[in-house]
Amino acid sequence: MRLDFNTVRTHYPDALESGDGAIHFLCPICEAEGHPGKDFTVFTNGATSCVRAAAAGRDFNREHCRPVREQLGLGVEKTAAFINEILFDGTLTLECDTSKSDKARTVARNCKDELHRDVIDLNRFEHRKSFVKALAGYDDEQQIQINHALLRLAGRRESVQAVTDDEEEDKAVEKVISKQLPDGRIIEQIAGGQFAVYDPASGEVTYHKKVETDEAVYRPLDDNFILKGGLFLPERLIKYGDVATLDAEIEACIYRYSDVPERERKLSAKYARLSYLTDVLDEISYLRATGDRGSGKSRYICTSGMICLRPIIVVSPSAASLFRMMDAFHPTLIIDEFNLETGSEDTDVLMKILNAGYQRVGDQFKVKENAQ
Numbered sequence: 587m588r589l590d591f592n593t594v595r596t597h598y599p600d601a602l603e604s605g606d607g608a609i610h611f612l613c614p615i616c617e618a619e620g621h622p623g624k625d626f627t628v629f630t631n632g633a634t635s636c637v638r639a640a641a642a643g644r645d646f647n648r649e650h651c652r653p654v655r656e657q658l659g660l661g662v663e664k665t666a667a668f669i670n671e672i673l674f675d676g677t678l679t680l681e682c683d684t685s686k687s688d689k690a691r692t693v694a695r696n697c698k699d700e701l702h703r704d705v706i707d708l709n710r711f712e713h714r715k716s717f718v719k720a721l722a723g724y725d726d727e728q729q730i731q732i733n734h735a736l737l738r739l740a741g742r743r744e745s746v747q748a749v750t751d752d753e754e755e756d757k758a759v760e761k762v763i764s765k766q767l768p769d770g771r772i773i774e775q776i777a778g779g780q781f782a783v784y785d786p787a788s789g790e791v792t793y794h795k796k797v798e799t800d801e802a803v804y805r806p807l808d809d810n811f812i813l814k815g816g817l818f819l820p821e822r823l824i825k826y827g828d829v830a831t832l833d834a835e836i837e838a839c840i841y842r843y844s845d846v847p848e849r850e851r852k853l854s855a856k857y858a859r860l861s862y863l864t865d866v867l868d869e870i871s872y873l874r875a876t877g878d879r880g881s882g883k884s885r886y887i888c889t890s891g892m893i894c895l896r897p898i899i900v901v902s903p904s905a906a907s908l909f910r911m912m913d914a915f916h917p918t919l920i921i922d923e924f925n926l927e928t929g930s931e932d933t934d935v936l937m938k939i940l941n942a943g944y945q946r947v948g949d950q951f952k953v954k955e956n957a958q
Contacts, residue, residue, distance in 0.1 A: 589609065589632070589658060589660070591603050594609050594628065594658065597658065598611040598614070600612055607630040608627050608629050608630060609628040610627050611626055612626065613625065613637075613638070613639075613654075614653075615650055615653060616636060624637055625637045626651075628658070628660075629745070629746055631684070631746060632660055633746050634655055635651065636650055636651055639651065640778075668681045668682065669681070669682060669742050670682075670739075671735040671736075671738055671739055673731060674731075677697060678695070678701075678732070679694070679696075680732070680735055680736060680739060684743055684746045688707050688797070688798035689706060689707050690705070690706065690743060691703070692705070692739075694721055701721055702717065702721055704716075708736055708740035708743065709737075709740045709785075710788070711785065711787065711788030711790050712787060712788065714736045717736065718732045718736070737792075744795050747795065747796075757798070757801070757802050757803050758802045758803070759804075760804050760805070761805050761807050762805075763806070763807050763896070763915055766865075767797070767799055767804075768800075770785075770787065771785050771786070771797075772784045772786075773794075773797050775807060776793075776820050777819045777821045779795065780794060780806060781794050781795075781797055782820075782822075791823050807915075811911075811914075817896060817897075817898055817917060818892060818896070818897045833852070833855045833859070836855035836859070836893055837851045837852060837854075839893065840886075840889050843885065844882060844885045844886045844889040846882070846886055853873075854873065854893075857873050857890070858893040858894050861895040864895065867946070868945060869945045869946070870944055872940070872944060873887075875887045884923075887922065894918035894920075895918055896917040896918055897917065898915065898917040898918070898919055898920065900919060900920065900922070901922050903919075905936065908936065908939060921936075
């Protein structure tokens, strides 16, 4: 069901219509709950999404949007059939389905005929390239525009999938924070409950709410610790150019927030880069700040640590919390105000972790009392 834009404006005067036909306005539910300024979207197929609620999962988003849907007369949300992109003054239409599979039934039409159809993974460069190549009569610049339109369809398709009802998965579902897939792609969880996916074949980075392979469906972790911001994750990935430029930018960031000597800045910049390679290293060193009280140790370690991979700031951590965090997130631990009280169980356990944790073979095991 597609809503008339003027009908929406009757209820929400701030509503705006985007080029793809979706309608956006500020979410009234978030406003009432003390979170103003959050975008609410009504897609052309009738699906709805709040940017804040969608980050907490499909079920939460559906319940969050229900009052707005009732006010607009949208009823129960249903799975969409097709979404489309229109190019070249309406002479070319690209359509894809919104099924749960990673591969989408994709169709290209002109004003009269169907030009081509295929089942492809819109997020894979080689699949899009093959689809575009099958369309005759378009020059190089137009082919680039068609490729970009297919990539936009991929993003819109996942936005719809994230907020509509889905059938139960027929494959094993695995929640991960990072993984290298059998086809060589690397997935890494970022902010907003999604993956950044790097495809080494094309060098492209794309973003997905889930990633499906022949064996399994991978979804991001969604526990309360992440939703509440305990684990710091990036919003997007950007190209950095060369290593020297990247090091200079990291050093400048550290110096902006922490007044440390040049030697420490250079060391910290390289340590931050090293943290992103831990999956392929057998050993890694620790970075420790020492100094008198009030010398800026906490500011320095927090500034440097927040640039590292998956940072978590902990203050006088307990043994139990450390085991849970390390097992679930494989983070960079930023330990501040470590209590070295002799005889403390937490101190003893943490020292054992630190003594073994610099190398891959040094796993720690803990037995839970009364475990079933």
